Amino acid sequence: xxxxxxxxxxxxxxxxxxxxxxxxxxxxxxxxxxxxxxxxxxxxxxxxxxxxxxxxxxxxxxxxxxxxxxxxxxxxxxxxxxxxxxxxxxxxxxxxxxxxxxxxxxxxxxxxxxxxxxxxxxxxxxxxxxxxxxxxxxxxxxxxxxxx
Numbered sequence: 001x002x003x004x005x006x007x008x009x010x011x012x013x014x015x016x017x018x019x020x021x022x023x024x025x026x027x028x029x030x031x032x033x034x035x036x037x038x039x040x041x042x043x044x045x046x047x048x049x050x051x052x053x054x055x056x057x058x059x060x061x062x063x064x065x066x067x068x069x070x071x072x073x074x075x076x077x078x079x080x081x082x083x084x085x086x087x088x089x090x091x092x093x094x095x096x097x098x099x100x101x102x103x104x105x106x107x108x109x110x111x112x113x114x115x116x117x118x119x120x121x122x123x124x125x126x127x128x129x130x131x132x133x134x135x136x137x138x139x140x141x142x143x144x145x146x147x148x
Contacts, residue, residue: 070148
């Protein structure tokens with residue numbers, strides 16, 4: 001009985017180099033995400049004296065908050081473990097972060113040949129995301145407490 005592990009994707013013996021080759025894109029996304037998080041930590045987008053953020057084009061043109069408005073401040077607050085502030089800046093993004101993490105894990109596992117169930121393949125996902133995003137835009141632009 002052989003103890004050679006077979007690469008599930010390519011059907012040949014697994015090697016460290018094939019593992020590294022398959023995981024280079026997931027690792028790159030983690031590195032880019034960490035670099036972005038470090039940049040957000042280095043500047044304070046929540047204070048007036050902090051790093052000036054470029055204005056949101058939708059808010060600039062229409063005066064309305066888009067679904068992503070407050071996302072950088074939300075991330076800054078989460079990185080400082082301030083969940084109430086993060087929730088205030090962008091509640092939808094706070095709710096979507098676990099789904100994005102799940103998607104990344106399923107993608108990385110798929111690169112190794114392990115298929116995991118993911119919410120992105122559910123039939124109603126686009127419709128649910130569109131409805132939730134539309135509801136969020138309406139709520140945050142009509143309820144004064146949700147404005148950023």
